[in-house]
Amino acid sequence: MKIFVCIKHVPDTAANIKLVGDNGFEDSECKFIVNPYDEYGLEEAVSLVEKEGGEVVVVTVGKGAATATLRSAMAMGAARAIHVQTQGQFLDSTLTAKALKAAMDQDGAADLIFTGKGSVDTEGAQTQYRLAAAMGLPVVNEVSRLTIDGQKATMEKEIGGGEREVLEMPLPGIIGATKGLNEPRYPKFPDIMKAKKKKIQEMAIGDLGIDENAGASQLVKLEAVPERSGAKMLEGSVQEQVAQLIKVLREDEKII
Amino acid sequence: MTRTGVLIETGEGKIKETNFGVLTAARGKGGDNEVYALLIDGDAEALKAELCKFGVQKVIAVSLASGDLAASPEAQAGAIAAAAKEYDLKAVMGLASTIGRDLFARMAASLDLPLISDCISVDIDEKSGVKSHFSGKTFATVKVDADLMLCTVRPNAIEAVEAPVDGEVLSFSATVADGAGVKIIERKKGDGGKIDLTEAPVILTGGRAIKSAENFTMLEECAALLGAAVGASRAAVDAGYAPHAMQVGQTGKTVGPKLYLACGVSGAVQHFAGMKTSKVIVGINTDKDAPIFAKSDYGIIGDIFEVIPALTEALK
Ligand SMILES: Cc1cc2nc3c(=O)[nH]c(=O)nc-3n(C[C@H](O)[C@H](O)[C@H](O)COP(=O)(O)OP(=O)(O)OC[C@H]3O[C@@H](n4cnc5c(N)ncnc54)[C@H](O)[C@@H]3O)c2cc1C
Numbered sequence: 001m002k003i004f005v006c007i008k009h010v011p012d013t014a015a016n017i018k019l020v021g022d023n024g025f026e027d028s029e030c031k032f033i034v035n036p037y038d039e040y041g042l043e044e045a046v047s048l049v050e051k052e053g054g055e056v057v058v059v060t061v062g063k064g065a066a067t068a069t070l071r072s073a074m075a076m077g078a079a080r081a082i083h084v085q086t087q088g089q090f091l092d093s094t095l096t097a098k099a100l101k102a103a104m105d106q107d108g109a110a111d112l113i114f115t116g117k118g119s120v121d122t123e124g125a126q127t128q129y130r131l132a133a134a135m136g137l138p139v140v141n142e143v144s145r146l147t148i149d150g151q152k153a154t155m156e157k158e159i160g161g162g163e164r165e166v167l168e169m170p171l172p173g174i175i176g177a178t179k180g181l182n183e184p185r186y187p188k189f190p191d192i193m194k195a196k197k198k199k200i201q202e203m204a205i206g207d208l209g210i211d212e213n214a215g216a217s218q219l220v221k222l223e224a225v226p227e228r229s230g231a232k233m234l235e236g237s238v239q240e241q242v243a244q245l246i247k248v249l250r251e252d253e254k255i256i
Numbered sequence: 257m258t259r260t261g262v263l264i265e266t267g268e269g270k271i272k273e274t275n276f277g278v279l280t281a282a283r284g285k286g287g288d289n290e291v292y293a294l295l296i297d298g299d300a301e302a303l304k305a306e307l308c309k310f311g312v313q314k315v316i317a318v319s320l321a322s323g324d325l326a327a328s329p330e331a332q333a334g335a336i337a338a339a340a341k342e343y344d345l346k347a348v349m350g351l352a353s354t355i356g357r358d359l360f361a362r363m364a365a366s367l368d369l370p371l372i373s374d375c376i377s378v379d380i381d382e383k384s385g386v387k388s389h390f391s392g393k394t395f396a397t398v399k400v401d402a403d404l405m406l407c408t409v410r411p412n413a414i415e416a417v418e419a420p421v422d423g424e425v426l427s428f429s430a431t432v433a434d435g436a437g438v439k440i441i442e443r444k445k446g447d448g449g450k451i452d453l454t455e456a457p458v459i460l461t462g463g464r465a466i467k468s469a470e471n472f473t474m475l476e477e478c479a480a481l482l483g484a485a486v487g488a489s490r491a492a493v494d495a496g497y498a499p500h501a502m503q504v505g506q507t508g509k510t511v512g513p514k515l516y517l518a519c520g521v522s523g524a525v526q527h528f529a530g531m532k533t534s535k536v537i538v539g540i541n542t543d544k545d546a547p548i549f550a551k552s553d554y555g556i557i558g559d560i561f562e563v564i565p566a567l568t569e570a571l572k
Binding site (some may be wrong): 011013014017019025036051063092094097101120121122123124125126128129130132133136137138139140141142154156157158159160161162163164165166167169170177179196199213215216217218219220221222224225227228230231233234238239241242243245246249253255256 | 329330353354355357361362365366368369370371372373374379381384386387389391392393394396397398399400401402404409428435436437438439440441442443444449452453454455457458468481482497499501505506507508514515525526529533535536537539548549550551552554555556557558562563564567570571
């Protein structure tokens with residue numbers, strides 16, 4: 001079984017994002033990680049291959065620094081990596097999907113493709129759908145349970161209010177993973193050392209015939225979310241504080 | 257004036273409240289957009305009156321010429337896209353709910369059009385939307401270049417304002433190409449709260465301080481009086497006090513209710529990543545130095561086992 005896992009090189013969720021200019025941020029100052037949702041896809045792929053044999057190949061579209069992120073992914077068990085290199089962090093999802101497809105096409109078809117349910121930097125959650133459309137494959141996103149039975153995948157996703165939807169699709173197909181699917185492993189020291197020797201195939205996005213700046217969506221502004229300046233602390237006994245709270249919520253905020 | 261479609265989501269035959277904010281946004285800045293409500297389930301005639309209250313001029317009952325619409329997300333996305341073409345819509349928007357996120361991404365991918373997901377505000381004239389980037393740390397303004405603007409809106413992000421008009425119901429039977437074979441085979445009732453967290457107007461969240469699964473009933477009792485859903489922090493989920501379906505934050509649900517009451521939650525960045533865009537945040541914590549207070553609108557220094565019962569009592 002050959003499985004591609006698409007991973008994204010993203011700032012750590014705990015990192016401070018220092019904004020630069022109208023729509024940029026200082027990426028040399030923050031720690032980057034494998035997009036957390038992609039780790040669920042990666043873990044699933046690695047454990048499938050451990051059971052059934054085969055190979056996990058991680059693919060990323062991102063800046064040169066994404067090499068480190070690919071090494072982390074290989075430490076979790078991927079055999080090798082493909083890196084489509086870009087100049088910028090923000091790429092239109094249509095272009096990312098095109099680049100992923102081109103990278104996979106030149107490597108040869110897989111039986112299954114995993115992505116995360118979305119990335120924690122741009123929070124778009126569309127690339128997997130665009131990749132599916134470009135490749136003519138079925139896709140199900142936000143998968144938290146998976147069973148593979150021959151050429152068929154059965155999946156579950158939460159649809160709110162605690163309800164779950166059970167879906168089926170023929171394989172090959174694309175699965176957008178989320179929490180619940182598994183517990184991603186922590187690589188051990190020997191895995192990290194081994195990953196340093198694994199192969200990364202590099203290619204520039206331009207060499208795939210894709211113009212990085214040709215997207216139909218444009219990030220025009222990036223601004224810090226206004227921080228609250230600190231809570232107005234309510235005072236008095238428990239009963240008094242509760243009464244004040246109800247009063248402000250009713251009269252000032254008009255929300256209850 | 258832009259002719260704008262809104263995908264309406266129903267639950268148990270009723271229109272979900274959160275749709276009304278989307279309809280309000282669809283009317284545009286000048287309020288003069290022509291609004292088409294697209295229904296892929298539910299009884300259009302029965303739902304018309306409520307939709308027209310929010311400015312809907314045409315209610316389109318979308319069906320499939322052949323095949324089972326309810327079982328195929330691919331057919332649903334195809335049918336909405338076909339309706340957009342049929343009625344010459346210039347923008348189609350919907351909720352960034354589990355269903356909306358999926359259908360809009362399918363539609364955008366198959367039409368090869370850009371999509372702005374999970375907007376907290378939308379400018380149809382400018383074809384732009386403001387959305388969260390970096391787990392709620394920044395707002396990004398994204399502008400698209402397309403004849404048909406597609407976007408989803410975070411539930412509760414835009415306040416619903418009525419604008420009654422007379423409207424009519426039209427039926428549209430869509431012919432869609434075969435999809436790649438994704439089928440919904442079952443819907444299971446689960447173990448989460450009854451009100452969908454991501455769509456609840458008010459949320460009460462229990463943190464590690466809640467100490468047990470049983471103690472969540474204290475929050476549920478209070479939530480019932482507020483029409484609220486109950487959420488949990490990751491610490492509470494990891495400790496086994498609540499199912500993951502209730503988790504708010506980075507690795508849980510992203511919510512933006514009108515009121516968020518954090519009960520015994522310390523206020524970690526990863527928790528805030530999921531609830532920072534709430535209109536009003538109230539922190540209840542025994543520790544006066546808890547980080548939650550620096551990032552909330554109102555704070556109560558106190559024990560949740562005293563404050564919540566008192567709040568429940570006062571609301572009764
Ligand atoms: C990659 C990653 C992803 C994460 N994703 C999430 C996520 O999705 N959601 C999430 O919530 N966290 C997430 N976390 C974890 C997060 O960092 C915090 O550990 C977690 O939010 C803490 O939960 P808590 O506030 O309930 O617990 P604690 O931090 O232990 O806080 C408990 C609070 O309760 C107060 N308290 C104790 N007793 C009482 C009482 N009787 N009455 C009132 N107050 C009391 C204490 O003073 C304390 O402030 C993530 C972490 C990482 C690294």
